[in-house]
Amino acid sequence: MQYKFEVEGGNFSKAGTASSEVKKILNQLNVDYKLIKRIVVALYEAEVNIVAHANKGIIDVDIDTERIKLVLNDSGPGIPNIEKAMEAGFSTATQKVREMGFGAGMGLPNIKRNADILNISSETGKGTSVEIIVFLKP
Amino acid sequence: MKVNEIVEKLGLKIFSGEKGLAKEISGGYVCDLLSDVMGHADQGNIWITLQTHKNVMAIASLKDLAAVVIVKGFEPEPDALEKSNEEEIPILGTDLESFEITGKIYELLK
Numbered sequence A: 001m002q003y004k005f006e007v008e009g010g011n012f013s014k015a016g017t018a019s020s021e022v023k024k025i026l027n028q029l030n031v032d033y034k035l036i037k038r039i040v041v042a043l044y045e046a047e048v049n050i051v052a053h054a055n056k057g058i059i060d061v062d063i064d065t066e067r068i069k070l071v072l073n074d075s076g077p078g079i080p081n082i083e084k085a086m087e088a089g090f091s092t093a094t095q096k097v098r099e100m101g102f103g104a105g106m107g108l109p110n111i112k113r114n115a116d117i118l119n120i121s122s123e124t125g126k127g128t129s130v131e132i133i134v135f136l137k138p
Numbered sequence B: 001m002k003v004n005e006i007v008e009k010l011g012l013k014i015f016s017g018e019k020g021l022a023k024e025i026s027g028g029y030v031c032d033l034l035s036d037v038m039g040h041a042d043q044g045n046i047w048i049t050l051q052t053h054k055n056v057m058a059i060a061s062l063k064d065l066a067a068v069v070i071v072k073g074f075e076p077e078p079d080a081l082e083k084s085n086e087e088e089i090p091i092l093g094t095d096l097e098s099f100e101i102t103g104k105i106y107e108l109l110k
């Protein structure tokens, strides 16, 4: 099964919409609750990163019996140093975003902890691609 | 303990999400950093925060939290109220600061 969602950069009132839709789909598919929790945390953080740091993005969701694959492609500033960005506490979030409670630099570490496979590639000035895989079978 | 028992015992204000007042509380979480809550709050927790915007409810819903308590007399934004009603997760309010209300809720839950 495949689904596609659009994400608008800067639009915090819609942040989390795709994650919420995917959660509903996984519930309908009777996916194990513990797996849904992990998938939702990882997807939400990646979705919000597009809202907070990029201009716009597309989320492709691909589910089969073995695994769920989430691919988030955005056009935005990109991540110049991915290793650094992965460090807990590292954030370039603006003051405005921080006042909302984002910008703790914990999003990417949260994704890492909850994904079975995480691949990030990025081109500075162009955009970022985040691939998250969670296995659905023990 | 259910959300409505805590509301009654502590005289909390109910802003929205009345349909969720019978939810059972599994514990609490206190933080204003959203990705910390996303990473560490547990299902059924009551979340104490000073954040008032809609993303709080997005997180509460994704994490299946029992209720949100907004501290220091702050008021939730209109789209947060809407989402709270939709998701049936109550937004509660208190004039107390996080430290004080957390202590009281902890006493009731422990």
Ligand SMILES: Nc1ncnc2c1ncn2[C@@H]1O[C@H](COP(=O)(O)OP(=O)(O)OP(=O)(O)O)[C@@H](O)[C@H]1O
Pocket: A045, A049, A050, A052, A053, A054, A074, A076, A077, A078, A079, A085, A086, A090, A091, A092, A093, A101, A102, A103, A104, A105, A106, A107, A108, A109, A128, B035, B036
């Ligand atoms: N899609 C993206 N486009 C551009 N930069 C990004 C993107 N995702 C992450 N980053 C960069 O990586 C940093 C760390 O991301 P991370 O999600 O860990 O923290 P944050 O978004 O700053 O704060 P938090 O997620 O805790 O609210 C960001 O501050 C930003 O500089």
Ligand SMILES: [Mg+2]
Pocket: A045, A048, A049, A052, A103, A106, A107, A108, B035
């Ligand atoms: Mg983030």
